[in-house]
Amino acid sequence: MLKGLLVAMAIVTASPTLAQKLDEQERLNQFDKAIGALNELEALTNKMTNAKKVQCITAIASQNVCSCLSSNLPVAIDFVQYVAVVTRTKEELAYDKQSTEDKKLIDNVRAARDKCVCTKSEPRR
Template sequence: MTLRTLAASIALIVLAAPLVWGADPPAEPKAEIQDRIEQLEKQIRELKELREKQLEKDARTRDIKEPCVAAVGGADVCSCLAENLPRGVDFVTYVRMMSPAKDEVDKRVLEMVKAARERCVK
């Protein structure tokens, strides 16, 4: 269901509800109608923001998981890493951080990466 369809469905429900119960729709002041419209628009914006965040999360997971599976072959480990690595750490960065030369690595991020690895690699 698209956001446009959802918004249209909500608007129809709000407008048709009084007709379903056989009552005449109450005459609402324009301010109340405008308030309802603003609330629906706010809900639509929030749904769009949630959808955008989910798309970003899906892209991040894909960007980590696909090269990981190609290199490691373990889909479970790669899925776990994709969900647990800190933001800004892709698979190539993960491999670089886990390699012996760690002098240039932020120690705090390195600890987060190690924690993700311990959680995923058994």
């Protein structure tokens, strides 16, 4: 009897409590939700990138340039916005009056253009 009681006490003290199990389950649930949110974000990003590529191919019919642009442009910038940025000077864009975030977007759009479109012999704006 004493031996059985000692074994039972050892099992009870060695196993996690119900509260610990519930806490672990809650953390796993939160982790699953976070993974789901990341998957949704990735799907949205892919959809936006593909739409950008289709717009580009429709306009200029260059698979290589459009693949490069769709991969290198900021996600929030579509092809129409890209054209608007790269066909205007910084003065026309009122660059100096833009927020830091918008300046960074403009700079990143132009950097993507330089990477994907310009060759070494072409002048850069």
